[in-house]
Amino acid sequence: MKAAKLQDMGTEELVDSFVNICLAQDEALLDDEVVKFNRLFDKMHAIVEELRARAGDQRRALLPLYKHSNLQVRLKAATNTFAVAPDEAQRLLRMIADSGEYPQAGEAGMTLVNIERGIFKPV
Amino acid sequence: MHTDTVRAQLHRLNWLLRARVVEAKLRDLKHAVKAGFDPNQPRVPAGSGRTSGQWADGGGGSGGANDGELSPESQIAAPKEEPVGDPPEIPTERPSTARARTRVIKEAAKWLARATLKQTLGRQIGTFVAILEATGWLETGIHYIHAFADPPKSLEELQKAVSTPAIGYDVHHIVEQTSAEQDGFPRSMVDSPENLVRIPTLKHWLITGWYMMKLEAYGWRSPRNYLRGMSWEERARIGRDALIRFGVLKP
Numbered sequence: 001m002k003a004a005k006l007q008d009m010g011t012e013e014l015v016d017s018f019v020n021i022c023l024a025q026d027e028a029l030l031d032d033e034v035v036k037f038n039r040l041f042d043k044m045h046a047i048v049e050e051l052r053a054r055a056g057d058q059r060r061a062l063l064p065l066y067k068h069s070n071l072q073v074r075l076k077a078a079t080n081t082f083a084v085a086p087d088e089a090q091r092l093l094r095m096i097a098d099s100g101e102y103p104q105a106g107e108a109g110m111t112l113v114n115i116e117r118g119i120f121k122p123v
Numbered sequence: 124m125h126t127d128t129v130r131a132q133l134h135r136l137n138w139l140l141r142a143r144v145v146e147a148k149l150r151d152l153k154h155a156v157k158a159g160f161d162p163n164q165p166r167v168p169a170g171s172g173r174t175s176g177q178w179a180d181g182g183g184g185s186g187g188a189n190d191g192e193l194s195p196e197s198q199i200a201a202p203k204e205e206p207v208g209d210p211p212e213i214p215t216e217r218p219s220t221a222r223a224r225t226r227v228i229k230e231a232a233k234w235l236a237r238a239t240l241k242q243t244l245g246r247q248i249g250t251f252v253a254i255l256e257a258t259g260w261l262e263t264g265i266h267y268i269h270a271f272a273d274p275p276k277s278l279e280e281l282q283k284a285v286s287t288p289a290i291g292y293d294v295h296h297i298v299e300q301t302s303a304e305q306d307g308f309p310r311s312m313v314d315s316p317e318n319l320v321r322i323p324t325l326k327h328w329l330i331t332g333w334y335m336m337k338l339e340a341y342g343w344r345s346p347r348n349y350l351r352g353m354s355w356e357e358r359a360r361i362g363r364d365a366l367i368r369f370g371v372l373k374p
Contacts, residue, residue, distance in 0.1 A: 030230075031222060037336055038345075045337075080339065103333060105370070106333060107333065109369075110364060119340065
């Protein structure tokens with residue numbers, strides 16, 4: 001996804017794209033399509049960076065996704081809003097880690113481990 | 124046993140399971156009505172993955188929960204425990220592609236493991252297992268499904284099991300073998316008994332996939348890339364943590 005195009009998009013459009021990418025990631029995970037997942041991850045990263053760069057740090061626009069019906073969307077929303085809502089993000093990540101719903105539970109658990117160890121410093 | 128008899132029993136088991144699901148839903152509905160059920164509450168639209176058709180927590184709409192105001196913290200929902208949900212449909216006929224068959228096995232394994240973990244669906248679990256065992260095309264797949272529901276074990280148990288191969292299980296390297304070798308660690312370390320554990324095959328696939336996935340927590344890189352050039356101890360620490368977080372190793 002080209003940066004210039006992302007800059008032209010409204011915040012709500014970016015959030016919609018974030019959701020659609022996460023849903024596609026979920027499908028890729030079900031079929032063990034890691035290359036596809038990583039391609040989608042790069043697109044998601046670009047969206048998160050665009051939101052972060054906007055006035056007031058618009059990653060906050062991802063917070064309502066904590067209520068999304070899809071677990072992958074909730075996982076990525078929590079991970080990518082940790083810097084702006086650490087307590088809430090940590091609570092949601094803990095719940096996903098304890099859910100037994102893999103692979104999201106494993107990723108959430110490892111994200112928390114990395115935060116505790118200082119490997120992951122959300123900014 | 125005659126094929127027609129098996130098929131008839133399979134249909135009956137499937138019917139029984141569906142009946143119990145309906146029974147549970149009616150019970151939930153009764154409780155919901157008592158608790159102030161709102162018939163206009165939106166449902167998760169089809170195409171939303173495994174939660175399609177379930178009640179949404181409000182919001183709804185095409186994009187999920189992001190409709191309306193994008194106000195900050197006030198919109199954060201209190202996290203709710205993940206529901207186990209209904210068991211996946213097990214097709215009586217063998218799916219035509221390997222990918223479709225693997226998906227059925229993985230979905231069945233995930234549901235059975237979650238239901239076992241939550242220990243709230245005893246009767247459904249029993250019926251579901253009976254359906255799996257009566258589904259002829261699953262063949263050895265049933266072993267992979269059962270293995271996935273194994274509870275976490277001690278490191279000693281996992282290491283000792285390496286000498287006993289079994290269908291549904293793989294030998295897993297705690298420190299990933301290929302990247303360790305590429306970084307100059309000798310094969311004697313990579314294949315040492317301390318580095319080998321026997322784990323459920325489907326968990327082995329999940330953990331291997333996780334090592335390859337780009338993740339925020341490793342600086343937008345994969346754990347495998349993050350670990351390049353790292354010490355054996357750091358690799359082993361992350362390898363053990365992954366086994367714990369993916370429900371294989373006791374904390």
